[in-house]
Amino acid sequence: MMTTHLHFRSAMTREAFLFLLLCSLMIWLLPQLAFSAEADKGKTIYLQKCLACHTIGGGKRAGPDLIGVTSRRDESWLVRWIVEPDKMLAEGDALALQLKKEYNNIPMPNSGISEAQAKEILAYIAAESAKPPAAKPVSEPKIQGPKLSLSDIEKPLIEGKLIYDSNCAACHTIGEGKRAGPNLKGVNARREAEWLKRWIIEPDILLAEGDPIATELKQKYNNIPMPNFGITEKQAENVLAYIAYESGEYPFPETEEVQPTLLTEEPAVGVPAIGRALFTGQKSLANGGTHCISCHSTSEIGGLGGGSLGPDLTKVYSRFGGEMGVTPVLLSLPFPTMQGIFSKQPLIETEAAHLAAYFAQTDSLEEKPSMDYVISGISVFGFIILYILIHLIWRKRLTGVRKPLVGR
Template sequence: MTISGFLRFRAKVPKMVFLPIGSLMIWLLCLSHSVQASEGEQAYQLKCMACHTIGGGKLVGPDLKGVNALRDHDWLVRWTVAPDKMLAEGDALAKQLLQEYNNIPMPNLGVSEAEAKSILAYIEAKSGEVSEPTTSPQPVPTSSPESGDELVTKPTTLSKPASAGQVKEAPWKKPVLTSSDDTPNFDIGRALYLGQRSFTNGGTACITCHRNTDIGGLGGGTLGPDLTKVYSRYGGNIGLTSVLLSTPFPTMRGVFVKKPLLDSEVAHLNAYFAETVSLEEEPVNVVFLVIGIGMGIAGFIILYILMHLIWKDRLTDVRIALVGR
C-alpha cells in the first residue's frame, strides 16, 4: 500500500466507525422512548382517561393533545405528581386551570415521577397520530314512566378491535347500557342516591357523603361536594359516566375500588342528576346545623337527668337489701 493510499484509508476510518455507532445510538433512543410510551399508555388509561382525552376534546379536564409543546416539561411532571401541593402553593397556572374547569381540582392519584414521564411520553407519541373518531352522543329519548320527561341521552361509542399486545380498552369507554332492563330511570337513580335501593356490589349510597337541593334540609353528608349541578359540572353524560365508573378521586376510590358501580347504575344516576341540574345549589346552613346538634346534645342530657331522677331509688333499695344480708 502506498503512503497516499494509507492516508486516505486512515481518513475514512472515523466516518466508518461513527456512522454505525451513531445509528445504533439513535435506534436505542427511539426504542427507549417507545418502551416508555408503552408503559405510559397503561398508566394513562388507569389514571388519566376518566377526565382527559388526547385529541378528542374536553371532558372534565382539558384535551391533552400537544400539551408537551404548550407547557414546560418539568412543570407538567410536577403537576402530574402533586397537583394538590401546587394548588396549595398558589401556582398561577394551576389556579388558572382550576378556575377554567369549574373549580374541580385535579386529584393526587399517587403518580410517581417515572410514571409521569412515561405518561407524557405516551401523550407526545399519541399527539402526533391522526385523531380517531371520538364518542358522539346520539340522542335517545328515555322517559320516566310517571313524568314522561326526557331524561338522558345514550352515547354511541365507536371502537376498533384490540390487536395482539394492545392495552385493553378502559371500561368507561364502553357503552353505558348493557341490557334492555337498564334503561336510565330518574326514580331508580334517586333511590340509589338516597340508599333506598342498594348498589349491586355493596357500595355506599351517595347521600352518605353528599347533599343536593332536591333532597333539601339535612338530607345529605358534607364530606363531599354538593351534587345538585354535578351533571353540568362534569360535562354531561359522557364526562360524569367516566368519573362514576373510574372513581378517580382518592375518597371515592377508597369506597368503590372493590365495590364498583355497574354501567346500568351509572346510567340511572345520570338520569337523576340530569334533572337536578336545573335546581340551584343551596349552601349548608351552618347556624341551623349547629343549633340542631346543640338541641340534640341538650335533649340527651335532659333525658339522662330525668332517668336518673325517676329510677334513683330502685338501685339504692336493692343495694341496701343485699348489704343487709
C-alpha cells in the first residue's frame, strides 16, 4: 500500500516538474526572441539615421560614442532626445545644451523617429554595448601616397589626417566610394582651392547664400547639410593637403577654373534583372563573395526562399534613403558581420548599382512577416505538442496505479 502511494506521488511529481520546466523555458525564451527582434529593427534605423555621427565603441565622431549610454542615462530621457532633440534644446534642457556645446555647437537633428523606433534603437545599442570589445591590432597611422620627404610635409599632413579622421571620415572616404557624402579622392583637382577651403570652414554660410555647387551637393546627398565644425583656414588647408596626399596628388596639382557643374563622374547604371541574379546566386559575384540570399530574403522571391540570419531587404531601398543611401552601404558594408564576410571579397561598383536597382524594384512590395515571430510561434507550438505527448505518455503509465486507488 505504501509503495503504491509513493509511486503515484513520484510519477505526478515528474509530470509537474516537466510542465514547470517547459513553462520556464517559454517564459525565458519569448522575451529573448522579442528583444532580439527589437534590436534587429533598431540596427536598421541606427545604420540609417545615427551611424554618420555616432559609433558604439568606436570612439567619438561628430557626436559622442554611444557604448553603454543606456546604462548611463534614464531611458525616458534618451527616448525623448532621439525623438525630439530640437524641442529639448529649445526648452533649455541642461544635458542637451551641454552635449551641443561639447560637440562644436552642432545640434542633434530631428530625424522624424517615432517613440517605438527610438526604443528599438536603444535595444540595439544595449545589445552591442553588452558584447565584449573586439581585439584591435596596434599600428601606427598610415599615410599613403607617392614617396616624398616627410621632413617637408609631415606636420600639415598629420594634422590634416587628425582633423579628417575626427570630422570628415564619418561621411566621406578618399577612394573607397560614397557614404553620406561624396568620395573626396581627387577633389583638389576638380575644385578651386579657395572654394574648397570656404566649403570646409563655413558650409552653412555657403548654403545660405545659395552657392550652386553647395546647393546641388545637399540635394544629391539626401538633403543632409554639410555641418560647420568650427575649422580654421589653416586646418582646412591641412585637411586638403592630406586628401591630396591620399589621392596621390601631393604637392597640389595645377587647378583649372572652378567647374560649373557638380557631376564629374557618371554613376554606374543598375539593371534590376542582373541585381536579382546577383541576389539569388544565379550570377556569380566578381570577387567571389557570398550571395545575399544566403542570409536575406525579399518578398519578390516568394515562398520560403532566402535566408533568415539577416533582415528582409524588400524595403531596404526606402529605409536607406534611395540610391544615394543604399549604394554606399553596399560598397562599404558598415555591419560587423558583413565586414567579416566581404572584407576580402567586396562588391564592385557595378554590382552595387545592379543590386540597388533590384531593391528599388522590390520597394513597392510588402515585406514578408519577420522570421523571428515565425520561429517564436513554431517554438511555442512545439513546446505545446511536446507537453501534450509527455502528458499522454505519463497518463498511460499511471493507469495501473490509478484504478486501485479509485476503487477504494
